[in-house]
Amino acid sequence: xxxxxxxxxAMLCAAAMQATNxxxxxxxxxxxxxxxxxxxxxxxxxxxxxxxxxFTPDGPYRYTSxxxxxxxxxxATVFKQMGADVTPDGPAIIGLAEIENDNVLKDLVAxxxxxxxHYQYAWFYTPDERGISTALLYNPKYLKVLMAEPLxxxxxxxxxxxxxxxxxxxxxxxxxxxxxxLVNHWPSKSGGDAASAPGRRxxxxxxxRIVDSLKAINPATKIILMGxxxxxxxxxxxxxxxxxxxxxTDVSDTNIYNPWYNMxxxxxGTEIFQGEWNLIDQIMVSGALLSNKxxxxxxxxxxxxxxxxxxxxxxxxxxxxxxxFTVTHQWDNGYSDHFPVLVYLIEKK
Numbered sequence: 097x098x099x100x101x102x103x104x105x106a107m108l109c110a111a112a113m114q115a116t117n118x119x120x121x122x123x124x125x126x127x128x129x130x131x132x133x134x135x136x137x138x139x140x141x142x143x144x145x146x147x148x149x150x151f152t153p154d155g156p157y158r159y160t161s162x163x164x165x166x167x168x169x170x171x172a173t174v175f176k177q178m179g180a181d182v183t184p185d186g187p188a189i190i191g192l193a194e195i196e197n198d199n200v201l202k203d204l205v206a207x208x209x210x211x212x213x214h215y216q217y218a219w220f221y222t223p224d225e226r227g228i229s230t231a232l233l234y235n236p237k238y239l240k241v242l243m244a245e246p247l248x249x250x251x252x253x254x255x256x257x258x259x260x261x262x263x264x265x266x267x268x269x270x271x272x273x274x275x276x277x278l279v280n281h282w283p284s285k286s287g288g289d290a291a292s293a294p295g296r297r298x299x300x301x302x303x304x305r306i307v308d309s310l311k312a313i314n315p316a317t318k319i320i321l322m323g324x325x326x327x328x329x330x331x332x333x334x335x336x337x338x339x340x341x342x343x344x345t346d347v348s349d350t351n352i353y354n355p356w357y358n359m360x361x362x363x364x365g366t367e368i369f370q371g372e373w374n375l376i377d378q379i380m381v382s383g384a385l386l387s388n389k390x391x392x393x394x395x396x397x398x399x400x401x402x403x404x405x406x407x408x409x410x411x412x413x414x415x416x417x418x419x420x421f422t423v424t425h426q427w428d429n430g431y432s433d434h435f436p437v438l439v440y441l442i443e444k445k
Contacts, residue, residue, distance in 0.1 A: 124442040127238060127270065127393060128179030130187040130401070131322040131379055133281075133367075134171055135420055135432035136228070137204070138196040140164050146227030148196065157425045167420060168200075170431050172207035175233075178401050179438050186213065187438070188238035188270070191279040191322040191379075192231040193261075195219065201231055213237075218244040218266050223259035230264045230279040230323065241268040247306065249299045251283070256295060263302050271443070273318065273392035276310055278303055280323025282333070296327050300337035307338075307352065307382070315349045316389055319382035324434065326376050329357040340380055349383040355398040355439070356380075366400055366435045368416055379439045393441040401436040 138151035140159055151159040180186050195201060198219050205215040215233045218241060222229030234241065246262035264279040280303065283295035303321055310317045327333050334340050334354060341347045342357035356378045365373025381395045388394035408418050418430040 123445060125271070125445055126183045126396075127189075127441040127443075128183050128185075128187045128438055129189045129320060129322070129379060129441065130175075130178050130436055130438045131191040131193075131279075131324075131377055132171075132174065132178075132436040133193040133324045133377060133432055133434040134195060135434065136194055137167065137171065137192075137200055138164075138227075139200050139203075141199075143197075143227055146196075147225050148227050151196075157421055158427070163427050166427070166429060168203055168207055169209070170420075170429070171204060172209040174401075174406070174431060174436060176209040177403065178436055179440070182440060185235060185237065186210070187233075188235050189277065189320075190215075190233040191264075191277070192233065193279075193281040193324045194228045195231045196227050196229075197221075201233070205233065216241075218264065220244075220246040220262060220264065222246075222261055223248070224261050225258055228281075229261055230281050232264060232266050232277060232279055234266075234268070238271050239268045241266060243267045247278075247302050249283075249295075249302050251295060251298065254294050254298060256283075260295060260299065263299065263306075265306060270393060270441075273390070273443075275393070276306075276317060276319045278306060278319070278321045278323075280321065280325060282323065282326045284326050293332065296325070296331070296333040297337050300333035304338055311350050311382075316384045316387075317382065318384045318393065319352075320379060320385070320439075321352065321381075322379040322437075324377050328374055328376060329354050329360045329378060334378075334380075338380075344386060347383045347386055349387055349389075351383045352380050353383060353386055353395070354378065354380045355395075356437075359398075359400070364400065366417075366437060367433055377434055377437045379437055381439065385441070391444070393443050396440045396442045399438045399440070401438055406431055406435060 142152045149155050153160045201217045217233050219231040244266045260283045261281040266277045282299040285292045340352040340354035347353045360375040365375045366377040385395040408416050419433045420430045422428050
């Protein structure tokens with residue numbers, strides 16, 4: 097009798113929770129905003145101006161047309177499921193890193209898993225030696241792009257021999273609300289954290305310059321900064337240059353809010369290096385997306401999209417992101433060495 101009574105109470109609680117969720121969905125519209133480092137999403141063609149030979153049919157990864165098609169299918173499968181349990185349209189916007197060119201983007205948005213969403217994209221040719229760049233996919237049902245531009249990170253100021261990825265700046269109307277989006281892929285830690293940190297601080301200063309200029313025109317400007325920052329939320333580039341705040345109570349309209357700081361402090365991450373989880377994939381928002389003075393889109397919550405199919409199940413890499421290739425460069429029918437991230441914006445109906 098006690099067990100039956102317990103089941104009845106549990107069923108009532110579950111029903112009440114479902115009713116609450118349904119009521120919330122009735123009261124609010126939801127927009128999912130995502131970011132994903134696609135880990136070397138190349139085509140199979142050798143670009144003579146870029147160092148992309150590894151990802152060609154004759155390169156060490158044996159990157160054939162079949163592998164390329166499987167890679168596209170896998171990435172599209174991720175996008176199909178990202179945010180779909182919250183909004184059936186999936187992400188309205190997805191920032192991307194490690195994209196070779198617009199041919200790859202054309203092939204990606206045509207994949208049957210996501211073709212019905214009619215994603216469009218913003219992309220510019222990159223100065224990166226390998227040819228990988230940032231890009232933005234967007235669902236035209238949600239976002240009308242007004243302008244897009246690449247913002248150069250002047251690494252020659254640091255006597256760097258190699259250029260890095262541009263910051264992609266996109267401005268548009270997100271279902272009635274003007275937003276600015278900055279998509280980043282900051283310099284890696286190649287050569288060591290300390291030696292490479294100036295490059296990331298320089299990239300951060302490019303973001304900060306744009307944020308400050310937009311805020312000077314209108315402090316209530318809504319800005320979304322996303323990317324693979326190759327830095328954790330407690331880094332100098334994020335905390336000192338961007339001056340991102342970890343607590344909502346510390347954020348004014350002119351600040352940037354970083355909802356990932358406290359997750360990182362709990363040991364949660366999006367990629368792993370030398371046995372330690374790092375949370376280098378982040379989506380930050382300007383304070384105007386918290387105060388929401390115009391009563392439109394407001395920040396709600398964040399999520400690391402760590403679904404079961406994206407995780408290695410067995411062996412020494414159990415629990416880690418299921419990468420595309422093994423350490424011996426064999427195609428493993430995987431996805432990426434990063435987990436995707438999402439933030440959700442809400443607006444009252």
